Amino acid sequence: MILRSIRNKMLCNRTAEQIIIGGKLCNIIENTWVLRKQLRHTVSKLYQPKEITPRDKLETVKKIDESTSRSSRLMKEYGITKSVGNGYFALLPLATRSINKLTKLIDKELENVGCQKIFLPHTISADLWAKSGRLHGMGPELIRYKDRHNKEMILCPTHEETITSIISSYELSIKELPLKLYQIGSKFRGEMRPKFGLIRANEFIMKDLYTFDKDLDSAMDTYHQICEAYKKIFDRVGVPYQRVEGDTGIMGGSLSHEYHYPAGIGQDLLLWCSECSKGRNIEVEQNGESNQVCESCGGKLEETKGIEVGHTFLLGQKYSKVFKANFLGLKGKPETLEMGCYGIGVTRVMAAATEVLSTETELRWPRSIAPFSICIIPPKTGSKEYNTGVGIMEQMYEQLNLHFQDDIIIDDRDKTTIGKKLVEADRTGYPIIIVIGKKSTLAEPLVEIQIPSALDENLRKMEISPQHAVQFLQSIKSDFS
Known part of the structure; x- marks a missing residue:
């Protein structure tokens, strides 16, 4: 108890010092925020060297190499x-x-x-x-x-x-x-x-x-x-x-x-x-x-x-x-x-x-051992919905990360379209894909949730508010453990 009191006192003194110093406190908060963002999993930093077989050559490849599943x-x-x-x-x-x-x-x-x-x-x-x-x-x-x-x-x-x-x-x-x-x-x-x-x-x-x-x-x-x-x-x-x-x-x-x-x-x-x-x-x-x-x-x-x-x-x-x-x-x-x-x-x-x-062109993982449970696709940099969409993404990420801790990846690539990101996320097999697109700018914003392997067709693609999306995904967290 004494140690805890001393520690709290030290923290209070340190905070007071920062407030007195002024702008430095803002810098500390900003640096902490940057660090938290750096600790996130992002597609741009992911080592994932792809060797895609064109669909028109798929059958030929399968016939040539029978040892490949x-x-x-x-x-x-x-x-x-x-x-x-x-x-x-x-x-x-x-x-x-x-x-x-x-x-x-x-x-x-x-x-x-x-x-x-x-x-x-x-x-x-x-x-x-x-x-x-x-x-x-x-x-x-x-x-x-x-x-x-x-x-x-x-x-x-x-x-x-x-x-x-x-x-x-x-x-x-x-x-x-x-x-x-x-x-x-x-x-x-x-x-x-x-x-x-x-x-x-x-x-x-x-x-x-x-x-x-x-x-x-x-x-x-x-x-x-x-x-x-x-x-x-x-x-x-x-x-x-x-x-x-x-x-x-x-x-x-x-x-x-x-x-x-x-x-x-x-x-x-x-x-x-x-x-x-x-x-x-x-x-x-x-x-x-x-x-x-x-x-x-x-x-x-x-x-x-x-x-x-x-x-x-x-x-x-x-x-x-x-x-x-x-x-x-x-x-x-x-x-x-x-x-x-x-x-x-x-x-x-x-x-x-x-x-x-899996299908012939899309990986499908058991939810319990998928590399990441959720892939978030924000708007393309420079698009009309970018600023609003990124704000929504930040809020959703912070809330979802409480339940899907270390289990979310963000496709942050600047020059890739949402459509291409969505195709790649689907083929990589992420169980849940969140797309933040044009409807994120509406007076009552909507995001798209895709669960490709859902047995219920209504759950495979949904447009709902960010708040309801978070609540829904939190409610099915037990399916991913």
Whole structure:
């Protein structure tokens, strides 16, 4: 309390000094205003190198390069990503903002169920993978190299060996269980034929979670808890998905589920029941014979294609036994830990989501992970409505920024027409576009709100007062988090 009083007194004295000095106070206020404007996101300062394909050449480009998907082409055209090699991509500012939003969303839901975030090295000794028996199981997809000491190393596609080796070096107490450790970072896989941009790349960002429990029943409880967290994550992303029974494959274990975005370019064939929303990957089928009847409700299973964006595994003791990852039981004796692992392809979610939602010429983002939720287009510099329009823009920005903080971009380019700005904003995929045009000079000013992906056609384009526009957008803020 004393410190606060002293601080307030110092501020009061400083303000009084400024008032006495006179014009300097105005300069301070003006400089503060300029600084706040500089901190805004603007299109003129955005690094977004575009490589637009003319519409009349679109079909030709698609036929020539079958490895290109709609999302990868649009992300390249509108400066979201840039290919720097076969299967390797640079994430430019807009992609990075989207990934940061998705990462924050994932972090929140995993922290809610007691997961702790860590970072593991990208490379490890091949000895660890030899110990688990997986060194030769992946074939050429596993990227291997020798360091300067001629020691064989691996660029990790996943980290079961790494994390289990760490856990084995410290004997856990039963009171520390369940233990849930995860990371979000780059993974590597030597694809024979990288395709569809970030959907099937050699380097990608993935969330991988590893859990450790005292027994199988506890591990199953943890499995269901994480699956519930996955449901919340994918529900919040907002793209329709299918959760199906999956094949354990090289990961091993006794139980697995996959999360897919249904898409024509999907490389997984799924059997899906629309009546009870259950299904399985066709890889699970025994002897290659597919049963077209749903085992849960008796409904008919339909074949669909999906892009896998998440996977959960109940591993059992596959890795913990090999690496002697134990905990000290109630009887004071070491017991083997039960494990689970859970992945989400972070860059793949972003790419697959835009693949599902976009048109051939316009990117469409899930609202929750769009790089910016709002793009404001003010009048062109020098136009009759410029002065009035900029005043309205300033007021709207200040009010909207309270709710959409750090989530608004202003197209401030001087020599670009409103029409061209609007086309580019729409094709870049900003969920909300505010156009301040000629009607901003009316006695009762109007602005145009466009929400291109709105299901209600009346919401796709509206002309309303600036005040009502702010109130409306504030009312739908929950759709963007």
